[in-house]
Amino acid sequence: MGSLAGRWSRRLVEVGPWLVLPAVAIVIAARWDAWPRVYPVHFGLREPARLVERSMRSVAAPLAVAAALLAWLEAVRAHVLRYADPTLDRGRTLRLVASGLRAVQWTLAVMSGAVALPSAHPALAAVAWGAALTLVPLSLAVGEARGAAPAPRGRPPPGGWLYVPRAIGFGLAIARGHPAAQRAWLLLLGPPLAILALARLFLA
Numbered sequence: 001m002g003s004l005a006g007r008w009s010r011r012l013v014e015v016g017p018w019l020v021l022p023a024v025a026i027v028i029a030a031r032w033d034a035w036p037r038v039y040p041v042h043f044g045l046r047e048p049a050r051l052v053e054r055s056m057r058s059v060a061a062p063l064a065v066a067a068a069l070l071a072w073l074e075a076v077r078a079h080v081l082r083y084a085d086p087t088l089d090r091g092r093t094l095r096l097v098a099s100g101l102r103a104v105q106w107t108l109a110v111m112s113g114a115v116a117l118p119s120a121h122p123a124l125a126a127v128a129w130g131a132a133l134t135l136v137p138l139s140l141a142v143g144e145a146r147g148a149a150p151a152p153r154g155r156p157p158p159g160g161w162l163y164v165p166r167a168i169g170f171g172l173a174i175a176r177g178h179p180a181a182q183r184a185w186l187l188l189l190g191p192p193l194a195i196l197a198l199a200r201l202f203l204a
Contacts, residue, residue, distance in 0.1 A: 017070055017105040021063050024113035028059050035118035054118045065199045066112030070105050072191040077101045079187060083180070084163035084172055085156070093165065097172060 028035070038051050052058045077098055084094055114127075159179045163172040174184050 013102065013106075017102070017109040020106075020109040020113050021067055021070075024116055025059075025063055028117065039118045059116045059118060061199065062112045062116040065195060066108055068195045069108055069192060072195065073101055073105050073108075075191075076187060079184070080163055080172065083157065083161060083184075085161045088165065093170075093172060
């Protein structure tokens, strides 16, 4: 029973970020007429710093941006797991990197869901931050508890491993001179910049 509960909890941590956004969308749609017509999306120290009028655009934009960023983070996670040495320190580095990216997904999903909700209560943002900060160590703990990181490849690909241990500090870095290094940098930097640029254009 304990093993089954552990598998379900790990599965929930894995898929949870993808469940938050549709759940928020369902809640918004179900109570559409009950939400305030004008609501804050950013709070200053004493009062709302920015107000928006409730519309499909104002609630859908944060969810759409978050979904796109979640997909990008999922692609980065899969890429790192595929092109990093799974035997490095018995997989601990990969487990922590993978669970760390999952924690970022949780934070992004929870905070974007809170921003999308047309609520006038500043306490909602505080609750969302608290939930996100709670889910970060949970994701890291679940990732560290796994027996091994996913390792589709056991042998180095042509050109060697793309992600290697950092020369200083903990974690991974892109191997200098690797034939796929430029594509890796494009994956890491291109999508988020494009998504945020489109979001800024859409919300302007």
